[in-house]
Amino acid sequence: MKFLAPWVCIASLTIFGAAQAADAAKPVVQVQMQTKVNPMGLALWDITNPAIGDDGNLDPKKITAAQWARLLEIGKALEESGRTLATTGGVIAALPGAKLQDEGTAAAASKAADVQRFLDAKPAVFRTHALALQKTGASVVTAATRKDLKILSDVSNGLDEVCEKCHVIFWYPQLAKR
Numbered sequence: 001m002k003f004l005a006p007w008v009c010i011a012s013l014t015i016f017g018a019a020q021a022a023d024a025a026k027p028v029v030q031v032q033m034q035t036k037v038n039p040m041g042l043a044l045w046d047i048t049n050p051a052i053g054d055d056g057n058l059d060p061k062k063i064t065a066a067q068w069a070r071l072l073e074i075g076k077a078l079e080e081s082g083r084t085l086a087t088t089g090g091v092i093a094a095l096p097g098a099k100l101q102d103e104g105t106a107a108a109a110s111k112a113a114d115v116q117r118f119l120d121a122k123p124a125v126f127r128t129h130a131l132a133l134q135k136t137g138a139s140v141v142t143a144a145t146r147k148d149l150k151i152l153s154d155v156s157n158g159l160d161e162v163c164e165k166c167h168v169i170f171w172y173p174q175l176a177k178r
């Protein structure tokens with residue numbers, strides 16, 4: 001046994017290492033949310049909300065050339081994030097030890113392990129919603145490329161729902177059932 005022990009140890013290290021390497025390739029939902037999806041969503045609304053004119057429609061005079069250029073970047077980032085999350089290889093809820101937003105302050109808030117369970121239970125459904133995000137990003141790109149207010153308005157009004165539809169299944173389904 002004395003002789004075997006180090007080998008057992010090395011073997012398990014190797015397996016652990018391989019599992020880590022495989023996981024490292026999987027997109028982390030929280031990282032995507034915090035670094036891309038959320039800031040890009042907010043940046044989009046920061047441009048479109050103040051551009052709404054008295055008649056309730058987007059006013060072309062209220063969107064500058066720089067903002068159209070920014071919208072193009074926002075669209076690309078949302079599209080890329082959607083594509084990343086739409087992977088067939090599985091996603092990770094959060095990095096080890098990370099706390100989710102609201103965890104600890106709201107009793108009913110999900111923890112990363114909860115979200116991971118929701119994700120693992122319905123990977124195809126998650127993918128559908130990630131593809132919706134990708135498509136939305138692509139529409140922002142189209143709107144920005146053509147300076148098309150109709151598309152921008154639709155996408156700006158509908159983005160919230162794209163976020164919410166995924167969150168209610170994979171972030172806080174316990175709240176939806178009430």
Ligand code: HEC
Nearest residue numbers: 029030033037038041100101129130133162163166170171
């Ligand atoms: C494909 C599914 C999906 C879409 C689409 C999506 N999210 Fe999320 N989001 C999640 C999941 C799952 C969590 C829970 C894990 C977590 O907290 O990161 C989450 C968490 C978050 C969080 C909390 C991050 C934290 O610190 O824990 C924010 C903020 C967020 N999303 C914003 C957005 C916004 C804004 C949009 C739309 C522009 C959006 N999300 C679209 C799946 C999605």
